[in-house]
Amino acid sequence: MATLSLSTALSPTLALACAPLxxxxxAKTKAFFAGRKGPPLLQAYSDILKLLRKGAVxxxxxxxVFRAGPVVSLGALLACCLLMPFGALGAVLSFxxxxxxxxxxxxxxxxxxxxxxxxxxxxxxxxxxxxEVFFSALVExxxxxxxxxxxxxxxxxxxxxxxxxxAQISLVPALLAGFALVVVMLxxxxxxxxxxxxxxxxxxxxxxxxVLDHGGPDFAFITYGASLKLWLFGLIAVRAFLPLxxxxxxxxxxxxxxxxxxxxxxxxxxxxxxxxxxLLRVPQLLAGAAALALLALLAQQGAxx
Amino acid sequence: xxxxxxxxxxxxxVPLADIPACDTGxxxxxxxxxxxxxxxxxxxxxxxSGSRVRLIAAIAHSRDGTIALFxxxxxxxxxxxxxxxxxxxxxxxxxxxxxxxSFAGHPWFKxxxxxxxxxSGRDLFDRRIGDADFFAVxxxxxxxxxxxxxxxxxxxxxxxxxxxxxxxxxxxxxxxGYQHRGVExxxxxxxxxxxxxxxxxxxxxxxxxxxxxxxxxxxxLASCEGPPRAHALRALxxxxxxxxxxxxxxxxxxxxxGFLPTASYCGRIxxxxxxxxxxxxxSRFGRGILCEGGTAFDCDSGRLADLSRTVSTVKADFANAMxxxxxxxxxxxxxxxxxxxxxxxxxxxxxVGLAARASGIIADVRQDFxxxxxxxxxxxxxxxxxxxVFARAFVRFGEAMHSxxxxxxxxxxxxxxxxxxxxxxLAPNSLAVSLVEGWRGEVFHAAVTGDxxxxxxxxxxxxxxxxxxxxxxxxxxxxxxxxPLCNKSFNLSxxxxxx
Numbered sequence: 135m136a137t138l139s140l141s142t143a144l145s146p147t148l149a150l151a152c153a154p155l156x157x158x159x160x161a162k163t164k165a166f167f168a169g170r171k172g173p174p175l176l177q178a179y180s181d182i183l184k185l186l187r188k189g190a191v192x193x194x195x196x197x198x199v200f201r202a203g204p205v206v207s208l209g210a211l212l213a214c215c216l217l218m219p220f221g222a223l224g225a226v227l228s229f230x231x232x233x234x235x236x237x238x239x240x241x242x243x244x245x246x247x248x249x250x251x252x253x254x255x256x257x258x259x260x261x262x263x264x265x266e267v268f269f270s271a272l273v274e275x276x277x278x279x280x281x282x283x284x285x286x287x288x289x290x291x292x293x294x295x296x297x298x299x300x301a302q303i304s305l306v307p308a309l310l311a312g313f314a315l316v317v318v319m320l321x322x323x324x325x326x327x328x329x330x331x332x333x334x335x336x337x338x339x340x341x342x343x344x345v346l347d348h349g350g351p352d353f354a355f356i357t358y359g360a361s362l363k364l365w366l367f368g369l370i371a372v373r374a375f376l377p378l379x380x381x382x383x384x385x386x387x388x389x390x391x392x393x394x395x396x397x398x399x400x401x402x403x404x405x406x407x408x409x410x411x412x413l414l415r416v417p418q419l420l421a422g423a424a425a426l427a428l429l430a431l432l433a434q435q436g437a438x439x
Numbered sequence: 440x441x442x443x444x445x446x447x448x449x450x451x452x453v454p455l456a457d458i459p460a461c462d463t464g465x466x467x468x469x470x471x472x473x474x475x476x477x478x479x480x481x482x483x484x485x486x487x488s489g490s491r492v493r494l495i496a497a498i499a500h501s502r503d504g505t506i507a508l509f510x511x512x513x514x515x516x517x518x519x520x521x522x523x524x525x526x527x528x529x530x531x532x533x534x535x536x537x538x539x540x541s542f543a544g545h546p547w548f549k550x551x552x553x554x555x556x557x558x559s560g561r562d563l564f565d566r567r568i569g570d571a572d573f574f575a576v577x578x579x580x581x582x583x584x585x586x587x588x589x590x591x592x593x594x595x596x597x598x599x600x601x602x603x604x605x606x607x608x609x610x611x612x613x614x615x616g617y618q619h620r621g622v623e624x625x626x627x628x629x630x631x632x633x634x635x636x637x638x639x640x641x642x643x644x645x646x647x648x649x650x651x652x653x654x655x656x657x658x659x660l661a662s663c664e665g666p667p668r669a670h671a672l673r674a675l676x677x678x679x680x681x682x683x684x685x686x687x688x689x690x691x692x693x694x695x696x697g698f699l700p701t702a703s704y705c706g707r708i709x710x711x712x713x714x715x716x717x718x719x720x721x722s723r724f725g726r727g728i729l730c731e732g733g734t735a736f737d738c739d740s741g742r743l744a745d746l747s748r749t750v751s752t753v754k755a756d757f758a759n760a761m762x763x764x765x766x767x768x769x770x771x772x773x774x775x776x777x778x779x780x781x782x783x784x785x786x787x788x789x790x791v792g793l794a795a796r797a798s799g800i801i802a803d804v805r806q807d808f809x810x811x812x813x814x815x816x817x818x819x820x821x822x823x824x825x826x827x828v829f830a831r832a833f834v835r836f837g838e839a840m841h842s843x844x845x846x847x848x849x850x851x852x853x854x855x856x857x858x859x860x861x862x863x864x865l866a867p868n869s870l871a872v873s874l875v876e877g878w879r880g881e882v883f884h885a886a887v888t889g890d891x892x893x894x895x896x897x898x899x900x901x902x903x904x905x906x907x908x909x910x911x912x913x914x915x916x917x918x919x920x921x922x923p924l925c926n927k928s929f930n931l932s933x934x935x936x937x938x
Contacts, residue, residue: 168703257584261606261919327769330697334592335923337584338695346591409769410697412777413606413920 141383145220150212153365154178154358156398163402178361185354193347196253203250204348204355207243211362214239218366219298221373221390222383228294233281236293237274240322243359244270251344258336262343265413269328269340272420273321279427280311280318284374286434297373299386303434305377310430312374316400317423319367321416323360326405328416338410368397442469444498444507449808450659452871455887458495459509466494466511467518473498473507474524479789481506481874481883483530485513485538486896487558492538497872497885501807506872513538515561519545526789529904539563547574552616552937557624569598574612576602581609584919588617595933599922606918611911618937626897629886630657630731630865639726642901642935644684647676647725648877649899652884655810655873657731660865660886665811667854669733674812675746675849676716676725678842681878683712685835685842686757688930692832693764695924696773704760708753715749718742733859747850754843761836774829778913778925781826790909792880792902794929797834798826804876818845826913831928838878865892877902879931901935 158175165172174180192200217232217239219225225232248267251259281291287302288295295301303311321328324341336343345356372393411419442461447453461469473496474480481499485492491512498507513534519542521528531542533551539561542548553568575583582603588596596617602610625637638653639646651673658665690705713723719738720728728734738746764770780790785798795802803820805813821837823830865888875882880902889895910929914922 164699168699169707170703257582261584326697333695333697335695336591337586337922338920338924405697406699407767408698409693409767409773411769412773413918415772 142224142226145218145223145225146215148220148223149215149218149362149365149369152394153361154182156365156368156394157361159395159398160402160405163399164406167403167406178357182354182358185349185357186351188350190348190350190352193254195255196347200250200253200347201352203246203253204352204359206246208355208359208362210239210242210246211359211366214366215362217293218369219294220369220387221376222299222386224298225293228292228298230290230292232293233278233285233291233296237278240363241274243363247344247356250348254347256347258339258343258346261337262340265340266344269321269416269420272417272424273318276314276420276424276427277318277322279424279431280314280374281370283307283311283427283430283434286431297370299383301373301377303377307430307434308374308377310426310433312371314423314426314430315367315371315374317419317426319364319371319397320401320404321420321423322367323364325364325401327408327411327419330410338413365394368394368401372397442466442509444469444473444509446500446503446505446507447872448505449804449810449874450655450871452659452662452866452869453508454866455868455870458870460493461509461511463511463514463517466496466509467520469509470496470498470520470527471523474526476500477502477786478507479786479791480524480526480530481872481881482885482898482900483527483534484885484896484898485534485540485557486510486887486898488512492540492560494534494540495870495885495887497883499808499874499881501802504807504809506808506874508870508872513540515539516541516543518543519548521545521547525787525908526905529908535563550616552619554616554619554621568616569614571614573600573614574602574610576609580604597933601919601922603919606920608914608917608919608922611914611922613907613911615907615933615936618934620934620938622938623897623899627894629894629897635730640934641899641938642903642932643724644932645680645877645879645882645901645935647673647680647729648875648882649884649901650725650729651677651811652873652875652882652899654729654731655875656871656884656886657865658862659871659873660869660888661731661862662866663732663860663862665733665860666857667812668737668856669858669860670811671849671853672719672734672738672858673729674816675719675738675846676728677875677877678818678846679712679716679719680725681842682753682839682846683709683716684878684930685839686712686753688927689761689764689832689835689839691927691930692774692828692924693770695927696770698764698767698770701760701764701770704756704763708756708760711749711753711756715746715753718746718749730859732862733857735859737858738853743850743853747847750843750847750850754840754847757839757843764832771829773924774832775825775827777828777921778917778928779825779827780909780913782824784912785826785909788908788912789905791905792876793831793834793838793878794880794906794909796820796822797830799824804874804881808874810873810875812849816845816848818842828924828928865894867892879903879935880906899938901932901938903931903933903936906931907936 157178216226248263251263285296329340442459442465478498478500482497494513495510537557549571550564584601586599588598598614600612641649687709690702694702717723782799785795821834870887872885883900885898887896
């Protein structure tokens with residue numbers, strides 16, 4: 135099942151190397167809509183390097199849990215990268231049920247982020263943690279149903295067959311799942327309209343407030359981890375919209391890469407033209423995504439005309 | 440016999456002896472009678488008088504355009520009226536803090552700014568800043584969130600205590616005083632050279648309104664009527680200040696809900712208005728142009744034409760930015776029904792200015808207590824009945840548009856003549872009151888002179904002093920995540936309150 139070759143090694147390498155670029159594309163798009171020049175495309179890399187060179191400051195009320203949070207989270211996300219194929223480029227690790235492992239690894243990321251936040255004892259971080267846990271409990275099943283629909287035709291719960299070279303899903307369920315996955319991506323990655331990554335107002339934050347007390351290399355890990363997570367979710371959404379069987383692996387890779395650029399622009403556009411939802415309304419948005427995901431599953435099963 | 444207050448007009452001085460001095464009982468009766476007649480307390484302050492303290496109440500009657508004044512010599516203890524008239528509660532606490540007079544029966548007797556008493560007054564509280572009792576809600580699942588005084592953004596310091604149940608806010612208590620500089624005490628002893636600079640920074644974003652109020656108070660005590668051109672230039676400065684702040688705040692409201700286009704455009708347009716202010720006086724925040732007796736310098740026709748052109752562009756750009764905002768359903772979903780302040784609460788708390796107008800109260804100093812340029816040139820009063828964030832944004836929009844028209848009109852026909860009249864010595868043993876509609880609301884200044892014609896007491900009431908409690912009430916039963924949005928829709932001043 136573990137097949138390490140040049141082409142499979144490329145999938146995680148691309149993720150590790152290009153993930154911060156995706157945030158750069160989003161920032162550029164937002165700057166365009168705001169009539170600004172915006173930060174350089176590679177700003178996220180500079181930020182991460184800058185943070186890595188800094189020292190960290192720890193509150194005396196925190197314990198090892200607080201320090202473990204960013205490290206464990208990044209570790210789990212790196213493991214996620216091994217499971218993810220980049221289009222026709224296979225994944226390093228692939229087996230039936232790897233989707234479940236992926237979901238559980240993300241749960242580990244969330245768990246450690248949340249307990250590191252709670253470890254500070256700050257009411258802000260507690261509030262953020264509470265919101266994060268509430269919303270992710272709603273997002274997780276939607277995500278699983280989407281992947282169930284995508285992997286249905288291959289009869290295996292495996293990324294390779296759901297969104298990789300083994301994808302066989304037809305157009306309608308793929309599109310339905312794709313739209314649901316875009317909502318999942320926005321919610322899981324603390325993007326508008328669910329969360330506002332640019333706000334400085336602690337009381338309104340969800341994800342950002344949980345990491346307020348981290349600094350230096352820890353925060354570099356968190357920032358890099360966040361861009362990896364966005365990359366992985368973006369990739370899943372792109373592949374749902376691109377169930378293609380290209381003649382050549384490299385055409386497929388090219389299309390997927392173009393798709394990643396497009397998804398960055400789409401996120402940036404959504405963030406520019408909509409206001410953030412009230413927190414009370416977020417479950418309604420997620421319920422809409424759940425409905426789409428269920429329709430995708432039904433359509434894939436042939437239950438819909 | 441029952442004492443009657445003396446009714447005066449905005450910027451008309453009155454000899455101290457003419458202000459009725461009542462005993463404690465009739466003072467309280469008079470206060471009740473005045474406040475029952477739909478009037479609002481503009482200020483209630485202590486003033487040294489011999490070895491004792493004289494309490495002076497200034498009640499604003501918006502409908503008649505008069506200010507009722509009455510006073511009493513206070514003992515060590517006064518009965519508190521705050522339970523029946525909540526708009527008095529902060530004033531009573533302020534008097535207690537400044538002069539050591541305790542108010543029996545005050546429901547929430549605690550320091551306002553944590554400052555030392557004036558002169559040799561008794562220190563009733565003797566506490567360090569922030570060291571106070573806070574209202575707490577008991578019960579399972581109720582939790583307390585404390586925010587500030589150090590915040591994540593570059594904003595002024597203030598401490599906020601939320602009593603929450605999950606995301607729902609039961610109660611918010613606001614504790615300020617971190618920027619107390621002793622402005623009122625620094626001004627006493629005027630006329631002095633540095634005073635104008637102190638007043639200009641009483642609340643840095645309301646420079647023009649505060650300085651105008653100060654100049655009008657000094658001029659009325661000196662019986663000096665400034666030339667018409669000076670009045671017009673002052674009105675220009677005040678209205679430009681209003682536009683800059685309203686436009687900036689609407690941009691910030693858009694930013695708070697994550698709506699970028701309007702946030703960015705308004706940020707830029709605000710800069711244009713500030714630059715236009717700099718065209719007028721060399722300072723983007725309107726410093727240095729106003730002075731006792733008029734304005735420090737004139738504005739030539741070339742710059743007026745420039746100003747007029749800028750204002751036209753600003754108006755078009757701002758209308759566009761607002762069009763984007765008001766036609767976005769996701770923005771309206773956030774603004775509407777968020778942070779509602781009812782008209783009844785507004786009246787009980789004595790809320791002033793745009794927050795009151797957004798709750799349906801028709802009150803505007805420019806109309807009710809018109810002085811200076813506003814006697815000749817009128818700006819329509821903008822109101823809304825909803826009392827929510829949307830209403831406050833909409834009132835700002837309307838006011839900014841009217842002010843831009845007003846500025847344009849003034850630029851075209853600025854009165855001819857000089858800009859400064861000599862401001863002589865002040866009348867001794869007198870009191871003068873000046874009200875100006877700043878961009879947040881009513882700016883109140885009062886000056887009391889002694890035997891030598893120098894100020895023995897200077898009183899400033901920034902609109903924020905009235906309105907902070909309005910914000911606390913608007914947040915009841917709201918989501919705590921909506922606090923920044925509500926807060927920005929009021930955008931109250933910390934240093935204007937702290938003085």
